[in-house]
Amino acid sequence: MATGRTHRPATRSRGIPEATVARLPLYLRALTALSERSVPTVSSEELAAAAGVNSAKLRKDFSYLGSYGTRGVGYDVEYLVYQISRELGLTQDWPVVIVGIGNLGAALANYGGFASRGFRVAALIDADPAMAGKPVAGIGVQHTDELEHIIESNGVSIGVIATPAGAAQQVCDRLVAAGVTSILNFAPTVLTVPDGVDVRKVDLSIELQILAFHEQRKAGEDGGPDGGPPSPAARAAAAAVTGHRKGPDGDVPAVMPA
Amino acid sequence: MATGRTHRPATRSRGIPEATVARLPLYLRALTALSERSVPTVSSEELAAAAGVNSAKLRKDFSYLGSYGTRGVGYDVEYLVYQISRELGLTQDWPVVIVGIGNLGAALANYGGFASRGFRVAALIDADPAMAGKPVAGIGVQHTDELEHIIESNGVSIGVIATPAGAAQQVCDRLVAAGVTSILNFAPTVLTVPDGVDVRKVDLSIELQILAFHEQRKAGEDGGPDGGPPSPAARAAAAAVTGHRKGPDGDVPAVMPA
C-alpha cells in the first residue's frame, strides 16, 4: 500500500486507448494549422505526415473517436478540429495554477500554449515573500499562503508544479487537499498522490539520459563488437568508482519515506 | 519517404527494451538518493516504491541488464548506481548546446540536472544579437552564426532546442548538418530529421491536454452515464463553431511542407 497509482487503468466509458489520447493533441495541432490556411479537407496520409506518425496509426486512432472521415475524400478539417477538441475537453476552459515561479515557472507562465486552447493561468504562486505582487507574464505572483483560497475560489482542478524537488511533495499534498485532481510535475521527484488524482511528469534530465543511452549505442556501433556483455566482474572496484556528487540531480532529491 | 523516423526500432546489440531504458533514469535517481544516505542494499520492493513503479517491473527491467542482485538480500546500491550509469552512458560526459535562450532556454541553462550527471552545457546560442555576450547561468550567450563552429570544436552530439516553433526546424537542420545526432526539442513542432538522428520531444501543452482529457472523464463520472457516444450528429453546426483562434499554440505553428 501507500504506493498509490501512476496512470489510470485505461479509460472509462468510451475506452479510448491511452496511446491514442496522447496523440490527439498532435493531430489537433496539425489540424489547427491546416484550418488557418483554410484547407478544407485532408487525407490520413497528409495529416499523418504533418503530425509525424504513420497513416494506419492515425486512421486507427480516429476510428476510436467515431467515423469522421469520408471514404475517397478524407477528413473535414474544421469538423475534426471540433471533435478532437471536444474529446480532449478543450471546449471548456481550464483554470490552471502554476506553483514555483523561478526560471522555469516564469517560462511556463509566459508560454503561449497555456493561454490558447482552453487553458487559463488563474494564478502564479511562490513561497518567496519577495516575489509577492511582482507581475510575471502580466499576472501578479501570490504567496503560497493563498494557495488553498485560490484553488477553491477559482475552481482550479489542474495544477503545475515547478518548484525545487524538495518542495514538490508538500505543494502536491496541499494542491490535492484543496481539490486539484490533475498535476503536471516539473520537479525531479516521484509524487505520491491518492487514487483519482492524475500526475504527469516532465523531466528534463530523464529525457537527456535517454538520449545519452542511444547516443552511446550509436558510438559503439562502428567501434566493432564492443558494448558487449556487462561483464559482472570486479564489484569492489566498481563500487569504489561511484563517489557522491553533491546535489544529485539539481535539487534536493527527496526520495519517498516508503 | 521524407517522413523520416521517430524512435529507433528498439535497441541494437544488448536489446534493452525502450520502456526499460526510459525507466533507468528513475531508478538511478532513487538509487543516488539512497547512496547519499549510505544505504548499502535495497530490495526490489523498496526501490520500486521509491521510483514509483511496481517491483515485478523493476526486477524484469534489471534482468535485461544482467543479474546484479543477490537472492535473499537485494541489490547493492553502489554497484547498481554504477551499472545503470554505465548502461546509460553517463560515465562519460556529454557536451550539450542549448539553442534559444528565451525564458525557457534560460531556465534550462540554470537547471542543475544538466550539470550533474554527465551533462555539461558547452554553449548557449541565441539568434538575437542583443543577447550575445550576456551571461546566463554563468555562461556567455553566443550568436547563432557560431553554431556550426561551436558544435564541431566541442564535439557536441546532443542539442536542445528551446526556440519558438517557427525557428525549430531550421535550427534542427543546422544542428544535424554540423554533426548533432540527438535532439531534445521543446518547441511545439514536429521535427523532420534524417535516419540515425534521435529526437525526443517535451511539449507542455500536449501534457496539459492529456490531463484535461482525464479531468473531463472524471467530471462525467459522477454525472451519471453521460460522456457517452459522440453522437455523430450535426456536422454543419459543429463546423461553424470552430472559428480561428489567433496564435494556435503559443508560437508560429510551422507545419511541415510535406
Added chain:
DNA sequence: AAATGTGAAAGGTTTCACAGCT
C-alpha cells in the same frame, strides 16, 4: 479511383507466479 475503417497478425510491455539461489 481514391481513401476510410477495421479485423487479424505481429510486436511490445506488464503482470503473475514460482523455481531457484543465498
Added chain:
DNA sequence: AGCTGTGAAACCTTTCACATTT
C-alpha cells in the same frame, strides 16, 4: 525464510492488408 530472476499469460499497441464506401 527471503528475495531475485524469469518463463508464461495477459494486455496493449502498432502494422498489415483489404473490404467497403463515396
